[in-house]
Amino acid sequence: MNDELYDVIIVGGRIAGASLAARLGAAGLKVLILEKDMMPGRTVVSCPLLLSSGMQLLDEIGIDESLYAPDNTRFAGVALEMSEYFRTFVEIPDVHGRHFLYGIDRQILDEAIWRNLERFPSVTQLENFSVRELLVDEDGKVSGVTGMYKGGESKTFSAGAVIGADGRHSVVARKANASITEEVKQYNTAVYYAYWEGVAPYKAQDKEWIQIHSGCNGFSAVVIPASRGLTGVLAQCRHDYFNAPAGADEWYHSTIASFPRVAQRLKNAHQVTPLSGMKNVSNLFRQAAGNGWTLVGDAYHQKDSYDAQGIYDALLGAKILALQLIDWKEGKKDWGAAMQAYNREVYDALHPMFRSTLDRLKREMFTCPSPKLANGLLRWVLTNKKYRERFGLLATRNISPKNWASPGVMISAILNGAVADLRRKPNQAVWWTLPELKP
Template structure:
């Protein structure tokens, strides 16, 4: 039997920072992950400016830059006759976003956790929780054919959409919304493009620069997924020609790297974020359509909120810890819910006359373009943006 203060399940964008921040408080932390070290993951890759501010504060931004992911300081959004170019907002000492490959980013975050004193174990499958006095007191996991039992005062689930920890505690789902979009994406080398978004009727194209390539993602309504999955290459090409013909032309001179990947499991939900002796971080506790690419940044926010809650508890004694974990859950929902609602609105892929008129007005005003960029990055909540936008209206 191994004894720790905290065991975190999932060593990616939610779990690795949470483990590192908790270890920085002097706690003994074990970080488990079922994947191999440095393994890749389905992802939009994009880290918004507030997420980059965390990377800067955690001292790993130079490593992220060294992966070759270029700085992204402007967004181009095209829909019908509207072309809107919005600058990235200044957050924490810079205005750049980045889209590093997940194998690189997750490895960097894992190394930072190890450097902080976290014990990291990969290729470990969690099978059950250990309970004591009506609360989790650790877990059991299997690695290389051997069983291990870990005792800990706090169990953190950061193990993604299909979280084992969320199922074991169990966490209740709420604010669940039907799937809205599906996606086909791939990587291209030699594409001349910045960070671009193109919208058509029922279609959306996202172009994101990463290390040595661009991600080109085509989104469709979820009702199209059965048809899209039959011919992902044909669907990707049709989407580009209809919604982003300029991207289709430029791709003709680029080289696709690897295969196209279809993604239909665009779940939208919240799960209970905490309970006696446990908490959830990242996709384990909250997931929304990937079209707005908020997953990584939101995971960073939640890791920071959880670490602050544990620090405020000042002790891992149940009464103090559980009260602060409950406060963490409330704050997570307060932070995440506005962007959840706005993502659901965008992921319907509707092009409305009212929205087009609003975008034309934004495109014509440098101040509104800056506010729009701040809203996309998550510096402003949708409510804050709308209130300020209304005040500027003629």
């Protein structure tokens, strides 16, 4: 038995766990952070885009942009291709002093956040340590953890509270019997990706873009250049359309091949990492806290990667939790009051975007538009300047997800699009036409 008593033990040392430890360490709390992997080492399933909203939260904990984007390959935004109907560009608005986004290598980002903790004398880091059980005292309060080093030696640590920042398969959530408080299974998707070398860039309007290609048939692909010359190529489909009798690799390659606009960029490229992914990405919230324990990041809330909000949500959840834990530690609140406030604030901060992502999945992944609808209503809305600006503000969390596409915005987009179509001269060039496919 280890006789050292920590203020908190954090299980999981990536986005949620390590950013929480940095905030608690800056406030002088005595923190033990336990991570079952080595940093760098194995990485989690994630092929992320990082938006300016997430970068701003990384600034707050002292993580400089040069640490997670060493090649500085910035993108203006996203080129969204709707099958062969049309394309549209969503630019990242100039908020938080940045009007670009990055494709991120998670190994680099996670290592930067982990190494950052070395600055805080009150934070103890332990890698290669896997938590197996929670310690519970005679009052039923969680008071520590038991786990095992990679070599097999087991050890127990005690603390005032245990925080599960241990991702979607959270051991802390399971052992604490955290209930699922909300789950939507209808719009789950399957997502697989690999990194490639030699992928041709996507240039348009004098800028370089992240490519999202929607088949408008329940399948899509995303091409995300990251660091070190690697590009993430991701294939996604509705979970009920996922059919891979010959295995996920075959499914992945045939899905990519079904999108010529993506496949043509891979002609001179080769896959350099094994396939990674999930056949059923869940959308849920768990109970945020209980007696002596609490959850943060994916352990608390999971959603589809469609809107690229997971990292931001994990960083924001950690920030909200840190403030409550500091109040609790300083005696300003008891555990119950602090966790009640955390539960309320984190849910209010994350839930509207969760609903918005589900709505978009329903509209764009689970609805197959007819050619008439795609060339009309859908194009009028998605190419509308105001709509695109508001979507950029939504993605960077600068506008409420509750009313970003208000009836007023939608009606005006439809009217403007219809009138512009009526006024257009025959053969007049339009910017949303897709470039010709190279043979």
